[in-house]
Amino acid sequence: MNRWHLHPGVRSGTELTRGERTADIVRNGMGSWPFVMVFVSFMALWAAINGNDGFDPYPFILLNLFLSMMAGLQGAILLISAKRADSISSEVALHTLENTTHLRELIEANTALTENVARLSAEIHAHVCGPGSTAGAIGLRDHVRMS
Numbered sequence: 706m707n708r709w710h711l712h713p714g715v716r717s718g719t720e721l722t723r724g725e726r727t728a729d730i731v732r733n734g735m736g737s738w739p740f741v742m743v744f745v746s747f748m749a750l751w752a753a754i755n756g757n758d759g760f761d762p763y764p765f766i767l768l769n770l771f772l773s774m775m776a777g778l779q780g781a782i783l784l785i786s787a788k789r790a791d792s793i794s795s796e797v798a799l800h801t802l803e804n805t806t807h808l809r810e811l812i813e814a815n816t817a818l819t820e821n822v823a824r825l826s827a828e829i830h831a832h833v834c835g836p837g838s839t840a841g842a843i844g845l846r847d848h849v850r851m852s
Contacts, residue, residue, distance in 0.1 A: 715793055715796045715797060715800075725789060725792070728785050728786060728788070728789040729789060731782060731785070731786065732785075732786040732789060732790070735782065735786075736786065748768075751768055752765075755768075
């Protein structure tokens, strides 16, 4: 089962239009193995019942009509389902872009803070140990640049 409706960037439930909810139901129903099995079973049952003197005097004309009507709608159903899947993918992509932009801003702010801490640490070191003193461990600024 698809869990896209649990994604925080994808609209679901009451946020969806009636058409979007219907497209989801049709896609999840017709695009499943149970639907295929029910369809194949129905076809086999129809053929078995109408094989020898069934309820239809012209056994497969009505069935052919139903299948032709279904084939006529199949293209539209597939397009609607694909359009809905594209909409879901777009919502996920936009959510990912927003998160990526926010993370980039946080990383830049963190980098600025780290550089400021390194500068302040170097100033404290110079103040405590005297200017030009290299006694002690590698300075934080040098350590940050190394890694």
